[in-house]
Amino acid sequence: MTEQRELPELGFVALSRYAWRQLTSMRTALILLMLMGVAAIPGSLIPQRPINPMAVRDFFSSNPELARWYDRASLFEVYASPWFSAIYILLFISLIGCVLPRTVEHYKAMLAKPPATPKNLARLAHYQDFDSSPLALERAGIWFTKNRFRVRVEENSLSAEKGYLRETGNLLFHLSLILVLVGVSFGSLFGMNGYAIVNVGERFINVPTTYDSLSFGKLKTDNSLQPFQINVDKFDAKYDPRTSAPLDYTAWVTVVYEGKTSKKVVKVNKPLTFGSTRVYLQANGYSPVVTVRDNSKNVVLQGPVPLLPQDGNLRSIGAIKVPDADPSIGFVVSFVPTNARTTSQGAISIYPELLDPKLLFSIWQGDLGLDSGVPTSVYKIDTEKLTQIGLGSVKPGDTFNYSSGSITLETVIPWVNLQVVQDPGKSYALIGAILAIAGLLTSLYGRRRRIWIRVTDSGVEVAGLAKNSAPGLEVEVNKFVSFVKGGQ
């Protein structure tokens, strides 16, 4: 005989089985869990593209070399990065791999009877013995039934167990985590998210072209959007006169959905719901309504021009592009709802409501670059190839004349930014979360314990065992004993 043992042949099957066992081990799961926590950290310290694209751009301009390295490691998109995904997919598999077999095992254990009464009770905790009483086993049986223990009846002993709910809760908790993960992934793969600026009085139709920005989940192939229309009838913003802090935003809308027209109110915490799509009121600002005329008094542009707010008092900037004027005209504008002039900063706004609105602009002439095919922002004008022909400001009702025409500020209307989100996975995530808490509570407060009683010639023996050294068994055993002895 040789001492050499044959090494198991590491074929593909064996290797995969080995890998599977490693992956689904408790230790691996714990490590993966910790790793996920650690991996989440950089995303909270480094600016993230999906959350704060501006900060990422700033980072690139101030630290170009570092930024390139960060970008290579997906550090600007941590939560969508390959390595973050790898961790949570592995955790997911590990969780399934360890929880499903345990569920089956637990199910079998629940159907089985408690294990037989151990031979030597005296060695166990909570051991007591007392003189025999004739009805001890019957009374014990009654007590166990009343307290919902599961009982194994043996010749001269009873073995009772209670608290399977603990493991049930534990499994429910872990299974629910899987459901949460499924919901989250489902939502991000099959959902959509878009923003649209809508002037008060105008209508939003849910088709891709009406959006200012729109993104779809990776697997959402049919780009069909829920068919609905929203007409923004009125918008009201209330502010705290002391601090200019917003107090309340309300939009009154008329909704057309599934052939029905109805009036609705949208607030910051009260979105509209169309099936799995919800519409949120996310921001607001002002659109000056302007009329631009050429030198022969022909209207070359008329309508509201949404501007982008820059601060809490809604000082806003933007552009008015008039390609139809000849030559083309562009206005680089700034708007203040409540005008105040400082020597250092120029025009500033001191309150977000339209108390003393003023539109300030510089006028540029030349090729606006709208026909070049390169997409340009509607809020910006590239003035490099343009010549400035004037500088002015108007209040509502005023007209400003310049060399090749005039601009009139008719009135100012508010706009609202609607965020449209479709997330088909969120109800699964919510159900998973609720079940997880239910499972957690059952598991953390559940106590699994066994109590045995045996009648021998010399008397009655009782012992108990608490799993996870759960407290309180002592008291329970005492109650049990006093009942068996004939008490209540």
Add this chain to the structure above:
Amino acid sequence: MQTTWAYISNYCVYSAMAVFALSFIAHAFETAFAVRTPESSVSTEGNLLVKTLDYKRTEKTARIATALMILGFLLLLAGVIARGISAEHVPWGNMYEFSITGALAFTGAYLIALRKYDLRWLGLFISISALLTLGTAITLLYRDSAPLVPALQSTWLVIHVIAAIISGGVFLLANVVAGAYLYLERVEERGARPAWLQRVPSLEVLDQLSYRLVAFVFPLWTFSVIAGAIWAESAWGRYWGWDPKETWAFITWVAYAAYLHARVTVGWRGRRAAWLCIFAGSTFLFNYVYVNVWGTGKHTYSGL
């Protein structure tokens, strides 16, 4: 009327600070007395020398210290409620309000735990922590009470924040207990405990206690994160967005889940468990301090 309530609130908070300071002094005296506890009797048991210590003096001071703690808690409770009345919303719209409510939860958790465990020795630490938190709040973080911005006007905010603050208070208490465990373990390694530490519960009790506290509030913390997600869904259009605050709430959750696993399934006890507990608690503190003050993101409201 509103300003009157704000003044009342401030007076209550100042008085609570004064009372916590007195409680701290009383606890300090208690500890000092305990250092030189007189022996009431010395007897021999077999060949062991058994000393019985006379705790009459410390006992009296301890009672006073605890009574002051309760008084401070009640004053602070009144301060928080008055603040809520003055702002016409639940008193957690900014960091000042979070801090005073957090101090309330922390001292409250201590007083509740005190009913079951003899934790009076912790009072020295609890009173000074409450005092420092309130001091920081009132000097650095104070803001006039103001209405909530629209995104914060939600029932889920109330639920979310109550759950988060209570969890935070208990997590920090668990940290203090774990810290005490580590300290006492070192003391015991060098020999028997000195007199002033003899009435502190045994290492096993401390170990169990910090675990119990965590196990007790972990579901509440989970619930708080979920309530926050529900609120975010209705306010921001997504229930989870990896905003720094959300990320750190998640990290805290993961850290405590790891702690519970380590204890329940791997069987960690004592020193390692205590360190893990302290680590998890620090992620909570980090979230509160760093993300609120220096972080960016949707949870950082203007003016703290």
